[in-house]
Amino acid sequence: MGPLPRTVELFYDVLSPYSWLAFEILCRYKNIWNVNLQLCPSLIAGILKDSGSLTAMRFLTTVKLEHPEMLEKVSRELWMRVWSRDEDITEPQSVLAAAEKAGMSTGQARGLLERVSTPEVKNQLKETTEAACKYGAFGLPITVAHLDDKTHMLFGSDRMELLAHLLGEKWMGPVPPAVNARL
Template structure:
C-alpha cells in the first residue's frame, strides 16, 4: 500500500515577520522533505483582531484563487516591502508594485486588485482564517501537518526541528544545502 501523501498547510499573514521566517523555511524544505506545501493566506486580525493587512491579505487570496503559482513570489515580495525595505503594503499602488516586482503583469495585478472587495475573495479569506482557528490557531504562523491520517498543529516559525521529527526528516537549519545553492 502506498504511503499517504504528506501535506503541510502554512497559515500566514505578511504582517507577521515570524510568518515570513516559517514561509521561507518551508518553501526551502518542501522538495527536500518531499511534502505538498499548501500556502494559506490568513488574516491575522481574524485571530488577533488588529493587524491592518486586510488589503494585502485579500490580494494574496485573489492571487491564490486565480494564479496560485504566483502566490509564493507575491507573498515574498510583500514581506520584502514591509519588513526589509520599510515600504507600505496597504495602499493599492504598493500592492501593485509588489505584484509586478514578483513577476506578475500589470494587467493581471490590476485585475486581482479590483477583486479584493468581491464576496468570493472576502469569503475565501474568512474561510481560511476560520479554518486556522478551528485547528487551534492563536497567532501566526501556524503549520498544520497531515501525516498518516493524523493532524498536527504547530505554532511559530521556531518549530521546524519538531516538524522535521514528525516527518521523519533531517533538520539542516534554516538554509539547507540544496536551498543555499539557489540563493
C-alpha cells in the first residue's frame, strides 16, 4: 500500500500552452503518485494583466462549481481547440462546441455558459487567481504541493521531476509506462 493521498493544486489558464503540459502530466501521474489533484482554473490576466480567455476561464470555473467531474475533459478540449487545432475559445459558441465535444449535453453546456457572468462565478475565479498570487505566482502554470504541513510552489511545466522528488515518487517521463500502454 502506497502513501496516503497528498494534495497537489494546479493553477492554470487554457491560454497557457505550458499549463497544458503540466495539466496532462499531472493527470497522468495523479493515480501513480497517489495524489489528490485539485484543478484550479485561474485567470492569467489577473497575473499578467493581458489575456483573451475570460469567458473560457469563467466557463471552467462554472464547470468546477457544478460538474467537477467534467473539468478535466472540458479543460483538455479547450486546449485542443486553441493550441492543437488553432480554433477560437473566446466566443461563446466556441466554448459550447468544446464542452459538447468533451461530453456535455448542449443544454448542460448552455446552462453553464449562462452563468459565466454571475457574481458567484466571477468571485470564484477571482479568489482562485488571488490564491495563486498568494502562493507567489508570477505566471502560469504553478503547481502547489501540500506535504507534511508545508507548502511547495513550483512554477512551470518543466518542474515535474522536482515534484516527483518532493513527493518521494519516481519520475518516468511525461508519459509513464502505465499511461503509454493505454495510448
